[in-house]
Amino acid sequence: MFRLHTYWRSSSAYRVRIALNLKALDYESVATHLAAGEQNSEQYLATHAQGLVPALEHDGTVLVQSLAIIGYLDRLVPEPPLYPADLVGRARVEAMCHALACDIQPLNNLRVLQYLKGELGQDADAVKAWYGHWIHQGFRALETWASEHSAQGRFVYGDAVTAADCCLVPQVYNARRFDVPLDGYPVLRSIDEHLRTLPAFVAAAPENQPDAGPA
Amino acid sequence: MFRLHTYWRSSSAYRVRIALNLKALDYESVATHLAAGEQNSEQYLATHAQGLVPALEHDGTVLVQSLAIIGYLDRLVPEPPLYPADLVGRARVEAMCHALACDIQPLNNLRVLQYLKGELGQDADAVKAWYGHWIHQGFRALETWASEHSAQGRFVYGDAVTAADCCLVPQVYNARRFDVPLDGYPVLRSIDEHLRTLPAFVAAAPENQPDAGPA
Known part of the structure; x- marks a missing residue:
C-alpha cells in the first residue's frame, strides 16, 4: 500500500521512515542508490522531478x-x-x-558536497568545515528552543513524540558521521539518546535498512 | 497586534508579508537590516535564536x-x-x-553567499554560478509540477492562491536580481507575472517596503 523510495543514509528518507513506523504503517522499501547517482536516471526523475529521495507512492x-x-501521513492516520x-x-x-x-x-546534502568538491574545487578539510559550520549554526538555536520546550530531555517539544523528533535524530546521525563535536548541545544529545531507544526510531536507522552499505 | 521582523530583500520575510496581506491582517514592520548584520545582535538573537528573518510577534x-x-496564520484566519x-x-x-x-x-541566502566569498574565497562569478545552479535545479522540477497542476498559468496549484504562490514570487524576484535566465520556465513566468498584479503581492514587494534601499 505504501512504497517508499529511500536510501539508507538519506536523512530526509530517514525522517519519513520514522514517521511511517510511528504510525505503524507497513511499507515496501525501494532503494535508490544516491552515491551511485540512481536518482538522476530518467526513470527516477519521472517519479520525482527533483531527483531527490524520499518519494512515497500511495493509492x-x-x-x-x-x-x-x-x-x-499525520492527516491520513491521526494517531499518534x-x-x-x-x-x-x-x-x-x-x-x-x-x-x-x-x-x-539542504546545505549539507550529497549534491551540495559534490558541488563544493567538483565545481568549487574544495578539499576534504574545507568540506568538513562547511558541514560542521551549518550544523553548529542550526544546533545552537535548536538547543535554546529544546531547553525551553522539552519537558524532560526526552522529546524536542513537550513530553510526546512530534515531527521535530523525526527530523532531529537523522540530523544528529549526520553530525556524528562527519565528526561534528556535540558537547555544546547537552539537551539535544539527551533527546537523541532517548529517541534512539524507541522501536520506531531503531527500525528506521540507516544501519537497519535493507540497502545499508558498509559504515 | 502583529509585529513582523522583516527585511525588504529577505525572500522568507517576503513570503510572510504576502500571506499577511492575503489574510488582510494589519501588521507593524520592524526592519532588521541584514546586510548591516543587525540579525546577529544580542537583542535580535533573543527574539529569534537563529538570527534569521522573519519573526512574527503575536499575542x-x-x-x-x-x-x-x-x-x-492559515489556522488562525481560515479565509482565504x-x-x-x-x-x-x-x-x-x-x-x-x-x-x-x-x-x-537556504542555499542562496546571505549567510551562505558570505561564507562562499569569505571562508571559501570564491569570486563574484563563482558565487553567481552557484546561485543560478540551485535555482535551475529547483525550477526545473517546479516547472514540471506547475505544468501538471496549474489550471491556467495563473497560480502554481489549481486556480486559487496557495502558500506555494507565496513562495514562488519571492524566489523569482531573487532569480531576476541575480540575472538568472528564466526562458526555460514559461509556466512559472506566467504564474509569477499574474501573481505580481494582485494587491497582496504588490504591497509585499521589496521595493514597496518602508526599509527599501536602492535597487
Whole structure:
C-alpha cells in the first residue's frame, strides 16, 4: 500500500521512515542508490522531478518532500499525532522541523558536497568545515528552543513524540558521521539518546535498512 | 497586534508579508537590516535564536520560520485558505513550498553567499554560478509540477492562491536580481507575472517596503 523510495543514509528518507513506523504503517522499501547517482536516471526523475529521495507512492499517487509526506501521513492516520493540537505549539514544532530540514540539511546534502568538491574545487578539510559550520549554526538555536520546550530531555517539544523528533535524530546521525563535536548541545544529545531507544526510531536507522552499505 | 521582523530583500520575510496581506491582517514592520548584520545582535538573537528573518510577534509570543508562520496564520484566519482541503492537494502544495523554501532559498541566502566569498574565497562569478545552479535545479522540477497542476498559468496549484504562490514570487524576484535566465520556465513566468498584479503581492514587494534601499 505504501512504497517508499529511500536510501539508507538519506536523512530526509530517514525522517519519513520514522514517521511511517510511528504510525505503524507497513511499507515496501525501494532503494535508490544516491552515491551511485540512481536518482538522476530518467526513470527516477519521472517519479520525482527533483531527483531527490524520499518519494512515497500511495493509492496510485506519488508524494515528495519529507515534511509534506509527514504532514500527509499525520492527516491520513491521526494517531499518534505528530504535531501539538494548539496553534502556537504546532507552529513551534514546525519551526524546529524547518530549522533542521531547510536551514541545515539542504546545505549539507550529497549534491551540495559534490558541488563544493567538483565545481568549487574544495578539499576534504574545507568540506568538513562547511558541514560542521551549518550544523553548529542550526544546533545552537535548536538547543535554546529544546531547553525551553522539552519537558524532560526526552522529546524536542513537550513530553510526546512530534515531527521535530523525526527530523532531529537523522540530523544528529549526520553530525556524528562527519565528526561534528556535540558537547555544546547537552539537551539535544539527551533527546537523541532517548529517541534512539524507541522501536520506531531503531527500525528506521540507516544501519537497519535493507540497502545499508558498509559504515 | 502583529509585529513582523522583516527585511525588504529577505525572500522568507517576503513570503510572510504576502500571506499577511492575503489574510488582510494589519501588521507593524520592524526592519532588521541584514546586510548591516543587525540579525546577529544580542537583542535580535533573543527574539529569534537563529538570527534569521522573519519573526512574527503575536499575542505575546514570537513565531519563526516562514512556513511555520504561514501555517499558523492559515489556522488562525481560515479565509482565504492557503492550502487545498484535500490531503493529496495539500501535500503537493506543501512539497512545492519546501522545494522552494528548503532546496533553493537556504542555499542562496546571505549567510551562505558570505561564507562562499569569505571562508571559501570564491569570486563574484563563482558565487553567481552557484546561485543560478540551485535555482535551475529547483525550477526545473517546479516547472514540471506547475505544468501538471496549474489550471491556467495563473497560480502554481489549481486556480486559487496557495502558500506555494507565496513562495514562488519571492524566489523569482531573487532569480531576476541575480540575472538568472528564466526562458526555460514559461509556466512559472506566467504564474509569477499574474501573481505580481494582485494587491497582496504588490504591497509585499521589496521595493514597496518602508526599509527599501536602492535597487
